[in-house]
Amino acid sequence: MTTIEVDENEYGSWTVFRVRGEMDLVTSPRIRRRVHDAVAGGRHDLVIDLSAVRFCDSSGVGVLIAARRLLRSCGGRLRLILPEDREGHVGHVGRVLAALGVRRLFEVYEDVPGALTGTAALAGATLPRQQVTDRIAP
Secondary structure (H helix, E strand, O other): OOOEEEEEEEEOOEEEEEEEEEEOOOOHHHHHHHHHHHHHOOOOEEEEEEEEEEEEOHHHHHHHHHHHHHHHHOOOEEEEEOOEOOOOOEOHHHHHHHHOOOHHHOEEEOOHHHHHHOOOOOOOOOOOOOOEEEEEOO
């Protein structure tokens, strides 16, 4: 069964989407819709946390590229969270983006605090709990 969950928080001018599950043909439209809704609502600085995405196919990559294009067209910014594991290996989404040669298109950060400030991870930073959750299942 394919599922995805998206939690949304706002931190100043930034909107953070925490995505968990699988980004595929079935679930990717949910992410696309959330990005479009954010932009339509005037939120043009987005962080998409992909650290809990277990699987991403070409439709998921397409959503990320489309989000980047949309945000750039309105003067916004997109930052991705793609942490490495303890051994320094890139996670699934990072490997997919690298294999397709598109990882270089994105601003990539290790964690949300680093993405919000545009710097390396901040030690000891804590963030509030998620406020909005969407879940879909076929």
